[in-house]
Amino acid sequence: MKMLEDLSLAPYMTFQTNKTRPIHRWFFYKEGYAPEIVEYAVRREGLCCSDNMLLDPFCGVGTSLLAAKGMAMRGFGIDASELAVFVSKTKCANYEKTDLAEIRDFLNAKHGQKEPTIKWDFELFNPRAAFPKRNFNDILSLREEIESAHCGEKAKNLLLLALLSILPQTSIIVKDGGVLKIDKRKRAMPAREAFRRRLKQMIDDIEHQQFFGPEPVVELGDARRLNFADEIFDIAVTSPPYLNNVDYSKIYGLELSLLSLSGETTKETRKKLIRSFIKGAGDDDYVPKEVEELAARLPIVGTYFADIERALSEINRVLKIGRSAYIVVSNSVIFNEHIAVDEILGQIGERLGMECEIIVGAYRIADVKPQRIETRESVVVCRKI
Structure with missing residues (x-):
């Protein structure tokens, strides 16, 4: 060879x-x-x-x-x-102008500050421990607002991806090799600000770089x-x-569980992964x-x-x-x-x-x-x- x-x-x-x-x-x-x-x-x-x-x-x-x-x-x-x-x-x-218009409408809408009703369960620990209180509530509220948003599937998927992608920077979690660690010294970015910034970046990418x-x-x-x-x-x-000590279903478990809104998802995913x-x-x-x-x-x-x-x-x-x-x-x-x-x-x-x-x-x-x-x-x- x-x-x-x-x-x-x-x-x-x-x-x-x-x-x-x-x-x-x-x-x-x-x-x-x-x-x-x-x-x-x-x-x-x-x-x-x-x-x-x-x-x-x-x-x-x-x-x-x-x-x-x-x-x-x-x-x-x-x-x-x-x-x-x-x-x-x-x-x-592939995204159309109508998809981006729906994203902008969502950003500009006045969302109420009501208490979120959805539950977020995670296999390893209570997700509430991974975020400052305001960020945790804002993330759940955004997840609920996206679920009920009056927009097409593609726009809704963009909104949800934006939310999932900001979890690392809005949490006090550190991904250390194959382990998730809570570091209370870490500064977490405000969730709604991070969400808005990510969506604007995604819109800009689609308008100027999409092929x-x-x-x-x-x-x-x-x-x-x-x-x-x-x-x-x-x-x-x-x-x-890779052959290592990283369980991918756990390292990305917060994102996976927020996507599915099921605490069992990480376990089920682990059963299907290459060992x-x-x-x-x-x-x-x-x-x-x-x-x-x-x-x-x-x-x-x-x-x-x-x-x-x-x-x-x-x-x-x-x-x-x-x-x-x-x-x-x-x-x-x-x-x-x-x-x-x-x-x-x-x-x-x-x-x-x-x-x-x-x-x-x-x-x-x-x-x-x-x-x-x-x-x-x-x-x-x-x-x-």
Whole structure:
């Protein structure tokens, strides 16, 4: 298996550059990557027209799908998280002037200060503890006002996305690795002011930066069991959950529970996710032979790569012959042991009959006291042959 370097990709292996990029910036998702990765993959494959179909079976907040739309390609996204599907659909929709007029009407309306009646439950703690009292009440009031707003579905989705996106800056929560911590020293921005600012930013992005194109199909589903016919996709660009100690259903649990207004949503979502975090190891008997020795010491490694193999097998099934999957991964350090995720993924792909290579995009230092271990962030390219 060939391994090569392209360190020009380094700035794009994370979500950082998206923080200032119109539309992409509507919802911060630390675990994402930049659209340049998608553009790089599409150029490398020589794809260019609206007849081409792109798949992202771990679509997250829609980076691949939004990039595909910008290149006039038809995008198809799957995710196990209701939050991810909602964010992706909202970011990738085409908006008309009437949608923006409805947003402005909502902003200009005189909303009463009545006590909110909806309940917000979260699995880990009472959401009330995560916000200053006024912000908590304002967020619930806004959620209720959006629910009853007299506007179309697209405008309502924009309003709700704006509200979900401001939870980090209006709370006293700090996302510390895989943990949500309450930090009473943190200054929380007033919720209604943050909401208004975010909506104005979204309106500006749509008016000046929106590109009309084919709206992608985004569905709730499981990458291990794709509901697509064989050999229909021209390319897949995706990034599965990283092998680490981050439970994504908890880290974005406040946003997910406010979206669904159900305290059970995070638990239900966790059952459907790729098992990538240390406490997610299950009782699955199957362990890919590439990690049998590692899995004996670290059971989550066997669980994770069993799920990844099932997903890669499905990607291979739905790709056209001669077409490739570009899979963004990061190597991991678990209990001071370095896991070469890119190499193992490539080896599994080759066993499945694919032709694989690794493009190293960046090197990072994992500060795992008392050690500092160099790890890679890579794009694993698996071609169906």
